[in-house]
Amino acid sequence: MDQVLPVPNPTKAYWLSEPHELARFRSTPDLPATCDVAIIGSGMAGITTAYHLLHSNKQPPNVVILEARELCSGATGRNGGHCKVKVPTFAGFTPGPGSSTVDDMAVYVHGIINGLKQIVEEEELDCEFELRRSFDIQLDDDESKRLKRIYDESAKAGSTWTRTVDYIDERFAGQITSINGANTAFTGPACSFWPYKFVSQLLARLLAQHPRSLNFQTMTPATSVTLSEDGSSAIHTSRGSFKAEKVVFATNPYTSGLISQFNDIITPIRGMTSHIVPKQPIHPHLSNTYNIDFGPEKGTDYLNPRPDGSIVVGGGKWLYNSDRPSWFNNFDDSMPFPPQTEEYWEGYMQRNFRGWEESGAELDKVWVGIMGITPDGWPHVGRVPGVKNQWMLAGFNGGGMSMILTVAKAVATMVKEDAGFDEVAGGLGVPDFWGTSEERLRVGKDEDLMVKRK
Numbered sequence: 001m002d003q004v005l006p007v008p009n010p011t012k013a014y015w016l017s018e019p020h021e022l023a024r025f026r027s028t029p030d031l032p033a034t035c036d037v038a039i040i041g042s043g044m045a046g047i048t049t050a051y052h053l054l055h056s057n058k059q060p061p062n063v064v065i066l067e068a069r070e071l072c073s074g075a076t077g078r079n080g081g082h083c084k085v086k087v088p089t090f091a092g093f094t095p096g097p098g099s100s101t102v103d104d105m106a107v108y109v110h111g112i113i114n115g116l117k118q119i120v121e122e123e124e125l126d127c128e129f130e131l132r133r134s135f136d137i138q139l140d141d142d143e144s145k146r147l148k149r150i151y152d153e154s155a156k157a158g159s160t161w162t163r164t165v166d167y168i169d170e171r172f173a174g175q176i177t178s179i180n181g182a183n184t185a186f187t188g189p190a191c192s193f194w195p196y197k198f199v200s201q202l203l204a205r206l207l208a209q210h211p212r213s214l215n216f217q218t219m220t221p222a223t224s225v226t227l228s229e230d231g232s233s234a235i236h237t238s239r240g241s242f243k244a245e246k247v248v249f250a251t252n253p254y255t256s257g258l259i260s261q262f263n264d265i266i267t268p269i270r271g272m273t274s275h276i277v278p279k280q281p282i283h284p285h286l287s288n289t290y291n292i293d294f295g296p297e298k299g300t301d302y303l304n305p306r307p308d309g310s311i312v313v314g315g316g317k318w319l320y321n322s323d324r325p326s327w328f329n330n331f332d333d334s335m336p337f338p339p340q341t342e343e344y345w346e347g348y349m350q351r352n353f354r355g356w357e358e359s360g361a362e363l364d365k366v367w368v369g370i371m372g373i374t375p376d377g378w379p380h381v382g383r384v385p386g387v388k389n390q391w392m393l394a395g396f397n398g399g400g401m402s403m404i405l406t407v408a409k410a411v412a413t414m415v416k417e418d419a420g421f422d423e424v425a426g427g428l429g430v431p432d433f434w435g436t437s438e439e440r441l442r443v444g445k446d447e448d449l450m451v452k453r454k
């Protein structure tokens, strides 16, 4: 693919239905000629990196944030809005080349939940943040048995990820979760929030606190970044070029458009999410978030009940999985899935949730979002391999809300201290197999692996 750039006119996501006043903001009519740090991308990764660069910094660097479309119009404005690690992810964890364990990952994600809550409170962000529990529900008996076996073995071995997870057996799974056909379930810690409001309000705070240091430019795609002899970078955009001493790529699925080494390493894929509204709020309110695994033929949907009684629910991948070009290596979020696929969300709550049969729940919106998937399922964080003064955090697969905040702090520290992943990440508890490197790129492009992925 030549130009991997956000496309114009993306489908309309529920989360973007209340545009922030900064949605199409430009701090200055023209781009500045130079800056200390250019951050490309205004999703969770770009804005929290800016936060960590500027926050509590007596001599903040001059930062320019570029966004190709409107503020936060990528995956962060189009996702499921909850933050957790699924039990199947813990159960399927295979150790990477580093020393971080599955328990380290659990600690890391708990830290993200706490960190998000702290920023929401400190910065007074009105983004419907809720600390919650989340269900992982199995409808398939074999999957129930597999997960229970791994959970028991892990608990017996003293694996600490099991300590905040709770198992619900066949007798009670249907009653406790209210899901028709639930065979077994696990619950674990989670939080949910309105990601667009978190990001846009945090950016508004930063612009108010650092009017001279921060310059935000929407509707400005970076078309290429070139390294100059003096070690700075030239950022070329649709509106001209400027010079940045340092660059952070927070471009998730679009990263290979600017860093070609990430071709076939961070691959854009399309996903589908919807918003469902009952005629009146249903009581009792659904307080947990959900991942419902319908079995091997189908897959897993995710569900985030909103505080107003409506539901954000996404997934349904088995409906389009066999039509590979319609989702794999595809970054077009302007094109809806076909009507027969979107229809899946009609009557979804009535079909699946006990107590919702007479809810009159109706489908409000269905939209498309683009994830960046990686061969090993983990993000790439750190210095752009082999390049001076450029860093990245990208490839968050389907779970960026539970990963980004602390890696953004790590990248901000690397930028400030001119450091690499290994010098910083361990101190912040970032799993060591998330560091990007030439070696990881080589393994990811391994011919055999490429054939398997095709």
Ligand SMILES: Cc1cc2nc3c(=O)[nH]c(=O)nc-3n(C[C@H](O)[C@H](O)[C@H](O)COP(=O)(O)OP(=O)(O)OC[C@H]3O[C@@H](n4cnc5c(N)ncnc54)[C@H](O)[C@@H]3O)c2cc1C
Residues within 6 Å of the ligand: 005, 006, 040, 041, 042, 043, 044, 045, 046, 066, 067, 068, 069, 071, 072, 073, 074, 075, 076, 077, 078, 079, 080, 081, 082, 083, 084, 220, 221, 222, 223, 250, 251, 252, 253, 254, 255, 257, 258, 271, 272, 273, 302, 314, 368, 369, 370, 371, 393, 394, 395, 396, 397, 398, 399, 400, 401, 402, 404
């Ligand atoms: C349908 C869907 C459901 C999801 N559900 C969940 C969930 O429930 N929980 C969870 O944890 N995760 C979920 N995710 C994943 C999560 O949304 C992402 O991992 C996360 O938002 C990534 O944040 P980001 O800032 O890295 O990327 P993005 O939010 O995509 O931001 C990247 C930004 O960079 C901009 N950009 C890209 N290239 C350029 C360029 N060349 N020039 C200028 N700007 C550029 C884009 O326009 C975009 O705004 C979901 C994703 C999707 C698509």
